[in-house]
Structure formats: C-alpha cells, structure tokens
Amino acid sequence: MTIAIEVDNVSKQFAGLRAVDSVSLSIPQGERRVLLGPNGAGKTTLFHCISGTHQPTSGRIVMFGKDISNVSENARTALGMGRTFQISNVCTDLTVMENLLLGMLGTTSQKWSMFRPVTSDKELIGKAVASLERVGLQGRENEEVKYLSYGERRQLELALALSSNPRVLLLDEPCAGLSPSERTHFSKLVSGLSREITLLMIEHDIDVALALADKVTVLHRGRLIFDGLPDEVQKNADVKEVYFGRL
Ligand SMILES: Nc1ncnc2c1ncn2[C@@H]1O[C@H](COP(=O)(O)OP(=O)(O)O)[C@@H](O)[C@H]1O
Ligand SMILES: [Mg+2]
Structure with a gap:
C-alpha cells in the first residue's frame, strides 16, 4: 500500500498556544479522508503545515515517501499537492x-x-x-x-x-457558506473526482463529511482524538462529547 501523506508527530506552537499537538496520521493513496473537529481545533493549522504555509514547530510531513518538511509551498505544488483555502481567494x-x-x-x-x-x-x-x-x-x-x-x-x-x-488535494471547508443545493452540487463534484487523487478535506457539515469520507479523523484542542471509519465516528464516546456536545 502506497502512503500518499504521512503526518509524523507534528506540532505547531503559536506563542502560548499549541494549535496542533503531536498529531500523526497516514493517508493511503486514493483515500478520501475528512478532518472534523470544533472551531479552533487546529484543522486549518494542520492543513497549513501539510501544504507548507506553516513550518511545523516539530514533526515531519512525508508525501509519497519523500520528507517534504523543508520543501517550500510552491515546490510542494510542483510535487503534486493542490489545495483550496477556507477564505475565498479569487479576484x-x-x-x-x-x-x-x-x-x-x-x-x-x-x-x-x-x-x-x-x-x-x-x-x-x-x-x-x-x-x-x-x-x-x-x-x-x-x-x-x-x-x-x-x-x-x-x-x-x-x-x-x-x-x-495534483496527486493530493486539500480542501478546507469548501462547502462553508453555501446554500443546501450548492452544497449538494459541490459534494457531487468532489465525489466525481478521479480516485487517483488522494483527498484530505475539512468539512463542518457532518452529512456531507460522512457521505464523502472513506475514513474520518477528528481533532480537538490540537490533538487527534479519533481516526477511523465514518460508521464508527458518531458512536465514539470522546467524539460525541467534544464534537456533538453530548455523551
Ligand atoms: N497564525 C496564528 N497565530 C496565532 N494563533 C493562531 C494562528 N492561526 C490559528 N491560531 C489559533 O490556533 C487555534 C486553531 O486554529 P485553526 O487551525 O484555525 O482551527 P480550525 O481550523 O480547526 O477552526 C485557534 O485557537 C486559533 O486562534
Ligand atoms: Mg479552519
């Protein structure tokens, strides 16, 4: 099995805040992984570490077996990483x-x-x-x-x-702010993408997320608290407590 993206014990510290705290995850080629977690959980910061916008405070990012931790953002694009941003950036x-x-x-x-x-x-x-x-x-x-x-x-x-x-595509809340029908349209576009593209997507809408995901990773306060199948995520006690706000 080829691993497209490996996040190896990555932390990102902003002054007194550890926005990403010792996160490790591994995404096989062709998988669609959705990253969930409440606001402020560290999802976008982790994306920035993977894409090269941020240099992690510690840990490594590996893409298709190559350590890209010290590779610039543009060079990561040239190596096959594509991304969209949480904030719209078109002119x-x-x-x-x-x-x-x-x-x-x-x-x-x-x-x-x-x-x-x-x-x-x-x-x-x-x-x-x-x-x-x-x-x-x-x-x-x-x-x-x-x-x-x-x-x-x-x-x-x-x-x-x-x-x-891109061989690896990072999408940061692409459905945020869209109407329900636009959301449906956009998620169909994403599910129609070639399976050759490994997808890592941050998505707040749990229905969109679970419909698209092969596997789900949940962050809370910078830490990874769940990594598993979409069927299991809603049953997981830790996830219920922090993400859905109930036990
Ligand atoms: N550039 C930055 N400088 C300082 N703090 C930051 C910066 N970016 C994010 N943070 C803080 O890190 C935490 C995680 O933020 P973020 O990764 O945007 O969370 P999420 O995308 O899960 O909502 C938040 O507390 C946020 O305020
Ligand atoms: Mg975010």
Whole structure:
C-alpha cells in the first residue's frame, strides 16, 4: 500500500498556544479522508503545515515517501499537492479565465513575462479550459467573477486547485457558506473526482463529511482524538462529547 501523506508527530506552537499537538496520521493513496473537529481545533493549522504555509514547530510531513518538511509551498505544488483555502481567494474584478491563469502562473516557475502575453499561451489556456470542464464551469471563461454565485466561485477555486494536476488535494471547508443545493452540487463534484487523487478535506457539515469520507479523523484542542471509519465516528464516546456536545 502506497502512503500518499504521512503526518509524523507534528506540532505547531503559536506563542502560548499549541494549535496542533503531536498529531500523526497516514493517508493511503486514493483515500478520501475528512478532518472534523470544533472551531479552533487546529484543522486549518494542520492543513497549513501539510501544504507548507506553516513550518511545523516539530514533526515531519512525508508525501509519497519523500520528507517534504523543508520543501517550500510552491515546490510542494510542483510535487503534486493542490489545495483550496477556507477564505475565498479569487479576484472578483477579474474574469474566470484571468483568475485561473493568474493562479496557475503563481504556482509554476514560469512567471509573468512582458514579452510573452499569457493570454497567447495556448498550452496554459488549454489546461485552464480542461480544469474548468472538470468543475462544470465550461463556457464561463469570460465572465467576471463578481457575477458568479458563491457556489460557482468555490467551483472556480476547485478548478484552480485541479489545474496543477495534483496527486493530493486539500480542501478546507469548501462547502462553508453555501446554500443546501450548492452544497449538494459541490459534494457531487468532489465525489466525481478521479480516485487517483488522494483527498484530505475539512468539512463542518457532518452529512456531507460522512457521505464523502472513506475514513474520518477528528481533532480537538490540537490533538487527534479519533481516526477511523465514518460508521464508527458518531458512536465514539470522546467524539460525541467534544464534537456533538453530548455523551
Ligand atoms: N497564525 C496564528 N497565530 C496565532 N494563533 C493562531 C494562528 N492561526 C490559528 N491560531 C489559533 O490556533 C487555534 C486553531 O486554529 P485553526 O487551525 O484555525 O482551527 P480550525 O481550523 O480547526 O477552526 C485557534 O485557537 C486559533 O486562534
Ligand atoms: Mg479552519
């Protein structure tokens, strides 16, 4: 069994707060893992440690057997890690295509060039069009993002994360703030993704989470308190107490 992501005894300390506390987990290639936990549990901080936004205070991150703890965020993208953010990060004054091209250039070694307008880069545009198709936004290239619904913006962010052809995809609460029908639509998109992509997703909506997850990990106050099957999570006494607020 190939392990896509291994989090090895990772801690992240912010001044007096240990936001992530000695967390170890291991995600086999192709698995869909959902990370649950109350607000402030350390989920986003753990994501930032995996993606390279944060340097863990201690511990290691290993991707497909390679220790990437000291690898930069952009280099992790080049190695096959894609992600979306909890806070929407699209530019609303730009078009769908401009957002994608800007994001795609930001993560490649090819930067803006005064002598080669990006809008004439056929290969890049081809990749952008393909990732728009993967999320159902084909034909929307020239629309300004401010006219897109919130759900469509999330689809665009997913397209951006997919544009680098990630082997590992991290999604931080992609359904937050969406209407129930947008949520259903978005979770269908995620379940339709290729099984070649190993997925680690933070999701607050327990129904969405349990429907998508092969396995579930629960954090509480920075510590891992449960790691197991979706069927077992709601029966687990520790999880019931801290996550569902009852015993
Ligand atoms: N950059 C930071 N500096 C200081 N404290 C932080 C920072 N980021 C997160 N925290 C704190 O770490 C804890 C975990 O936050 P976070 O990882 O965002 O939780 P979650 O995503 O599970 O809601 C919270 O108490 C939060 O206030
Ligand atoms: Mg968070």
